Amino acid sequence: MMEEEVDMAVNHPPNEAHIDDEMMKMEVNLDDISSEIIGYVMDVLLKAGANDVYYTPIYMKKNRPAVLLQLLCSASKLETMKTILFRETTTLGIRYYPLTVHRMARSFRRVSTKWGDVTVKEGIMDGGVVKSSPEYEECKQIAERHQIPLQQVYEEVRTQLNRSE
Amino acid sequence: MMEEEVDMAVNHPPNEAHIDDEMMKMEVNLDDISSEIIGYVMDVLLKAGANDVYYTPIYMKKNRPAVLLQLLCSASKLETMKTILFRETTTLGIRYYPLTVHRMARSFRRVSTKWGDVTVKEGIMDGGVVKSSPEYEECKQIAERHQIPLQQVYEEVRTQLNRSE
Amino acid sequence: MMEEEVDMAVNHPPNEAHIDDEMMKMEVNLDDISSEIIGYVMDVLLKAGANDVYYTPIYMKKNRPAVLLQLLCSASKLETMKTILFRETTTLGIRYYPLTVHRMARSFRRVSTKWGDVTVKEGIMDGGVVKSSPEYEECKQIAERHQIPLQQVYEEVRTQLNRSE
Amino acid sequence: MMEEEVDMAVNHPPNEAHIDDEMMKMEVNLDDISSEIIGYVMDVLLKAGANDVYYTPIYMKKNRPAVLLQLLCSASKLETMKTILFRETTTLGIRYYPLTVHRMARSFRRVSTKWGDVTVKEGIMDGGVVKSSPEYEECKQIAERHQIPLQQVYEEVRTQLNRSE
Amino acid sequence: MMEEEVDMAVNHPPNEAHIDDEMMKMEVNLDDISSEIIGYVMDVLLKAGANDVYYTPIYMKKNRPAVLLQLLCSASKLETMKTILFRETTTLGIRYYPLTVHRMARSFRRVSTKWGDVTVKEGIMDGGVVKSSPEYEECKQIAERHQIPLQQVYEEVRTQLNRSE
Amino acid sequence: MMEEEVDMAVNHPPNEAHIDDEMMKMEVNLDDISSEIIGYVMDVLLKAGANDVYYTPIYMKKNRPAVLLQLLCSASKLETMKTILFRETTTLGIRYYPLTVHRMARSFRRVSTKWGDVTVKEGIMDGGVVKSSPEYEECKQIAERHQIPLQQVYEEVRTQLNRSE
Numbered sequence: 009m010m011e012e013e014v015d016m017a018v019n020h021p022p023n024e025a026h027i028d029d030e031m032m033k034m035e036v037n038l039d040d041i042s043s044e045i046i047g048y049v050m051d052v053l054l055k056a057g058a059n060d061v062y063y064t065p066i067y068m069k070k071n072r073p074a075v076l077l078q079l080l081c082s083a084s085k086l087e088t089m090k091t092i093l094f095r096e097t098t099t100l101g102i103r104y105y106p107l108t109v110h111r112m113a114r115s116f117r118r119v120s121t122k123w124g125d126v127t128v129k130e131g132i133m134d135g136g137v138v139k140s141s142p143e144y145e146e147c148k149q150i151a152e153r154h155q156i157p158l159q160q161v162y163e164e165v166r167t168q169l170n171r172s173e
Numbered sequence: 174m175m176e177e178e179v180d181m182a183v184n185h186p187p188n189e190a191h192i193d194d195e196m197m198k199m200e201v202n203l204d205d206i207s208s209e210i211i212g213y214v215m216d217v218l219l220k221a222g223a224n225d226v227y228y229t230p231i232y233m234k235k236n237r238p239a240v241l242l243q244l245l246c247s248a249s250k251l252e253t254m255k256t257i258l259f260r261e262t263t264t265l266g267i268r269y270y271p272l273t274v275h276r277m278a279r280s281f282r283r284v285s286t287k288w289g290d291v292t293v294k295e296g297i298m299d300g301g302v303v304k305s306s307p308e309y310e311e312c313k314q315i316a317e318r319h320q321i322p323l324q325q326v327y328e329e330v331r332t333q334l335n336r337s338e
Numbered sequence: 339m340m341e342e343e344v345d346m347a348v349n350h351p352p353n354e355a356h357i358d359d360e361m362m363k364m365e366v367n368l369d370d371i372s373s374e375i376i377g378y379v380m381d382v383l384l385k386a387g388a389n390d391v392y393y394t395p396i397y398m399k400k401n402r403p404a405v406l407l408q409l410l411c412s413a414s415k416l417e418t419m420k421t422i423l424f425r426e427t428t429t430l431g432i433r434y435y436p437l438t439v440h441r442m443a444r445s446f447r448r449v450s451t452k453w454g455d456v457t458v459k460e461g462i463m464d465g466g467v468v469k470s471s472p473e474y475e476e477c478k479q480i481a482e483r484h485q486i487p488l489q490q491v492y493e494e495v496r497t498q499l500n501r502s503e
Numbered sequence: 504m505m506e507e508e509v510d511m512a513v514n515h516p517p518n519e520a521h522i523d524d525e526m527m528k529m530e531v532n533l534d535d536i537s538s539e540i541i542g543y544v545m546d547v548l549l550k551a552g553a554n555d556v557y558y559t560p561i562y563m564k565k566n567r568p569a570v571l572l573q574l575l576c577s578a579s580k581l582e583t584m585k586t587i588l589f590r591e592t593t594t595l596g597i598r599y600y601p602l603t604v605h606r607m608a609r610s611f612r613r614v615s616t617k618w619g620d621v622t623v624k625e626g627i628m629d630g631g632v633v634k635s636s637p638e639y640e641e642c643k644q645i646a647e648r649h650q651i652p653l654q655q656v657y658e659e660v661r662t663q664l665n666r667s668e
Numbered sequence: 669m670m671e672e673e674v675d676m677a678v679n680h681p682p683n684e685a686h687i688d689d690e691m692m693k694m695e696v697n698l699d700d701i702s703s704e705i706i707g708y709v710m711d712v713l714l715k716a717g718a719n720d721v722y723y724t725p726i727y728m729k730k731n732r733p734a735v736l737l738q739l740l741c742s743a744s745k746l747e748t749m750k751t752i753l754f755r756e757t758t759t760l761g762i763r764y765y766p767l768t769v770h771r772m773a774r775s776f777r778r779v780s781t782k783w784g785d786v787t788v789k790e791g792i793m794d795g796g797v798v799k800s801s802p803e804y805e806e807c808k809q810i811a812e813r814h815q816i817p818l819q820q821v822y823e824e825v826r827t828q829l830n831r832s833e
Numbered sequence: 834m835m836e837e838e839v840d841m842a843v844n845h846p847p848n849e850a851h852i853d854d855e856m857m858k859m860e861v862n863l864d865d866i867s868s869e870i871i872g873y874v875m876d877v878l879l880k881a882g883a884n885d886v887y888y889t890p891i892y893m894k895k896n897r898p899a900v901l902l903q904l905l906c907s908a909s910k911l912e913t914m915k916t917i918l919f920r921e922t923t924t925l926g927i928r929y930y931p932l933t934v935h936r937m938a939r940s941f942r943r944v945s946t947k948w949g950d951v952t953v954k955e956g957i958m959d960g961g962v963v964k965s966s967p968e969y970e971e972c973k974q975i976a977e978r979h980q981i982p983l984q985q986v987y988e989e990v991r992t993q994l995n996r997s998e
Contacts, residue, residue, distance in 0.1 A: 037887060039704060042701055043698075043728065043732035043734045047730045064889055072707040080268070098966060100939055103932050105930065105931070109266050133259055159427075196928070204373040207369070211403060212400045236381075239373045275915060304925075313543060323540055327540075365602075391728075392697060394726050396558060397557060425633060430624075442754055461754070468754065469760075469984070474700075493995075532722060537864070538893065545896050595791050596771045708983050818921060
């Protein structure tokens, strides 16, 4: 799931469905860098505005179990991402190509639980809510504060969500 | 191996080699859905006409071991695939880009074995057969019916194939 | 690298090399839980005293791309880990078996850099230092505070380390 | 999740929690066999009574991306599994070691939905239900028969489950 | 496939099937070392007598895509392997546990092809040959010398093998 | 790291940074071929001029743990690569699409160590050296000739490099 919307305000008017053809996929193969640094770079890229960053295990020549770093960003962020990748990783070459992203319409609502309110992100198709996803960070905080399993928090949010429909 | 031809009739005139530049690659990152549902979606997509669907293990932020769903389809199937992905998965965004596929010429023949006939798909280059692949489902049925190892069925088909050349 | 020593005091007398045969490996296959929760469980287990927790992508029946959770802990922690795994994941069965861990002797030292001191963990064999590893969290803080690449911090620590030998 | 109980009758008295130390883990590295056959072997092993079978991508010498087949079975099934592995795969050596499995107490109940009843498997700890898992095959059949997303079926089962508590 | 027999002479009397319970599995998690060095270590371990060495992609804490190194060796080689792992990798801890290996009886034969003879390793069960595997290095040399696809060499060896039976 | 420059002469004038938009990514899914052959194909492709070749573990239909072969090459090499892929693998279809590569300026220098000189490749940004990478094959030869850990060779090269700056 792309999470470009994590910092969007709740009660925001629904985001319209739209097709974004100004996106770039960037790729770097990493075989001469420690995993500690690879783990660090992910956060740097996300903070600088990447829509998504993910790692895939790959196998390169000379029996090297390596890592493919991929990221998605708007074309306007291309140079920013390049600078980070060249500074923070060992790569000497960065690949990229444009792609299109179709984003579903989405809205946010607040659901009340016995432990407080939780934001739920909803996906909308043909005017109806077809999926709803409780906000991870809020559920996590509740789980930690109340010493209950995270699954139980999600379960409770979904129960209240169904009751309110 | 792409298997868009699985339901093509045997004795079909050879498929010509051709370059298809009307293909799309679609991609979705899945990190908030159970594997049970991911396994199910593959079949739904294949039945709806995807040429190929495959999963890659990826690593996303917050220590999430997630799944990259990729599929290949003709550009004309794009909307059909989007609808399934939005309905059956948790994703709110689908990425895609065009690509070209070069397909080798292929033909099908029947090979006789002691357990019955088996279809073999052949790849043709410069007028000659350069590879041949016994049809999996038929070999599997023979293995199950006769309680013999699947490898032995493949082996026998290949032996008969060599004898007939 | 096992990191059971992360909270050990610097200037601690060297940890002796030893063979620990009171360790357990625990394993759980996860195919009906979202990656969000899997990512969360890792931290819970580490905080509760697991020596190491790691995930491996596996492929289960019915085309399910799933996750194998493995953890290492001392035998005395077995029940604690079971309780967390049963509470926080969907599993109904936990596998485990004993194993032996041979730990190299190690010591900690402080290295001065232009940005402040950094702890370095050293591995000792036959009385000599055979490897040294700058402490990740300290290097990361320097990189963030001074807006420099993390690699440059590691490099500087290693340079100072060589100079002081 | 281990699924040795898939064919257990509904309304079965709750399975007691227990520790089973008569289990075996078996392992085979596969680097000279096609994926078609690897996919087939999984079903053969499960039908013959393996508790679980799963594949892990591994990297072997000479740049070979290979597969580690692992299976869990009771010690009494060891010879049966060996025979299948030697017959159906290319391996000349099979590794195995004993392990312990702690199984949570579990019970089964039936939940009514607008599309018919669905079995739900429950995990019980300290006398209380701590997790519940709708039976996949039944949900899948409903999804296919009624042409609705599989997620919606799970959602409905969980809603009815919460209502009945 | 375990390849402890790679340097066994052709025309060797068949190796008897046997159960070896003097084997060890060793494991190391690697998250602070470059892939270049990981690829190198595999050869060092194999040359020193490991029966098998393989890498699995794993996910460790702090978003680190890391590598699990596993090796199989006879218990008598344990100290040799430890020394290499401590010298050549960054690990400060090595895990290990005993396991049993059941090895199929095997024999070697020579098969004549138009490009020269090739060794074929055979697996024997209940007195009969149940699998046969052309020796990779010999087939590779033929493919390179004669500029033909490697698959064609294997195919030819299998054809001649079937003819000679 | 892309290694198209492995055979470039040392003391070569620095390679200018440049953006190459004449590159192609090629992809093949492999599910009916042994890992032995997949490992072999990598070398054939690299020798024929591929800039990079790497394998990703994927999961295909019918529970097949398969391999995605990806390669990067200049558009002018497209037909050469196709011929190899059709000859050496079982695929009947090859996918490809253009992408852009931004290559950092790079230069090579020689560093003296107690075991002889080693080539170091440097990446240059805004006129300054931002990364340096000792040549793997040379370090490996030193490690083998002098029976020292490969890590120690890298460490020594880096120490000398820092001293000379």
